Amino acid sequence: MIARRLALGAALAAPALLALRPAAAQTAPAPVPPSPQAPGFYRFRLGEITVVMIHDGMVFRANPLEGLVVNQPASAVQAALEAAMLPTRNLVNPYIVTFLETPRGVVAFDAGTGAGQLPAGTGLLPQNLAAAGIRPEDVTLICVSHFHGDHITGLTTADNRPFYPNAEVAVPAAEWAWWSEEANAARSPQFQRGNFANTARRFGPLRARLRMFEDGQEIAPGIRAIATPGHTPGHCAFHVSSGGEQLFVTADAAGRPELFLRHPGWHSVFDFDPVMAEQSRRRLFGRIAAERARMAAYHFNFPGTGFIAREGDGFRFVPADWTGVV
Numbered sequence: 001m002i003a004r005r006l007a008l009g010a011a012l013a014a015p016a017l018l019a020l021r022p023a024a025a026q027t028a029p030a031p032v033p034p035s036p037q038a039p040g041f042y043r044f045r046l047g048e049i050t051v052v053m054i055h056d057g058m059v060f061r062a063n064p065l066e067g068l069v070v071n072q073p074a075s076a077v078q079a080a081l082e083a084a085m086l087p088t089r090n091l092v093n094p095y096i097v098t099f100l101e102t103p104r105g106v107v108a109f110d111a112g113t114g115a116g117q118l119p120a121g122t123g124l125l126p127q128n129l130a131a132a133g134i135r136p137e138d139v140t141l142i143c144v145s146h147f148h149g150d151h152i153t154g155l156t157t158a159d160n161r162p163f164y165p166n167a168e169v170a171v172p173a174a175e176w177a178w179w180s181e182e183a184n185a186a187r188s189p190q191f192q193r194g195n196f197a198n199t200a201r202r203f204g205p206l207r208a209r210l211r212m213f214e215d216g217q218e219i220a221p222g223i224r225a226i227a228t229p230g231h232t233p234g235h236c237a238f239h240v241s242s243g244g245e246q247l248f249v250t251a252d253a254a255g256r257p258e259l260f261l262r263h264p265g266w267h268s269v270f271d272f273d274p275v276m277a278e279q280s281r282r283r284l285f286g287r288i289a290a291e292r293a294r295m296a297a298y299h300f301n302f303p304g305t306g307f308i309a310r311e312g313d314g315f316r317f318v319p320a321d322w323t324g325v326v
């Protein structure tokens, strides 16, 4: 152990050496995904309905200092992670799906990563949904924020049958227009081009229950779309209101809050159009902060719900306490 620490110390003291060997930063052993943790779900009251956050697993990013934030040097990312007491290697990227229990059935915001379909550590939604007492057949509506694989793969099973057999699937019209048209592939970032095939595959068995919505449209009573483009061409957040209370479902308008909310001007490698994404992020989280409203995100640490405070040029995520928990 002492030798290991000395070796690490020597490496830190010799950044030039590291620069000559860029692969060295990625040789940290990849952690084994943890075994599923109980309970994996978190319920709270919102007016007359109940919100259920479902843990869908996580993956690790081996070297978050390189390539994750595209417009900052590694030193700035390292400082932000250290300030937030986060590791600078093997940073967790969590997945959380927000559900609503309403008098008209269960509503889901995105579908999850799909059991056994994405890398190890993901795909925990089916077991945590069952633990929360919700059956896939109880879900009557899925509001899709955008078509990245970690949000739509769970629409169907590994053999491409609908996972939620009774759900209508509502998608942003702008998102559908982009990813359903193969001709747009040449105008999409290289690493996002797999979305075209995955869109065709996942929505194929769901065409009969697919419907489109536009910015500002009320998708179901008390649920309204908020266009927040940039992360993808048609990315949407959602506004939920019930009994005088409100919740913003922010999806991927911001990734990890310790990076992209604390510094909303930081651009993520996952953003299709980073400048547009920044504009959407500032607008959406500025509104949530001004209204002191509750929010729920997809990639914050579980349970991923709380409030947003302004701090300097950016924002601070304030996790919710036990108020309203049922």
Ligand SMILES: [Zn+2]
Pocket (backbone or CB within 6 Å): 148, 150, 151, 252, 298, 299
């Ligand atoms: Zn995502």
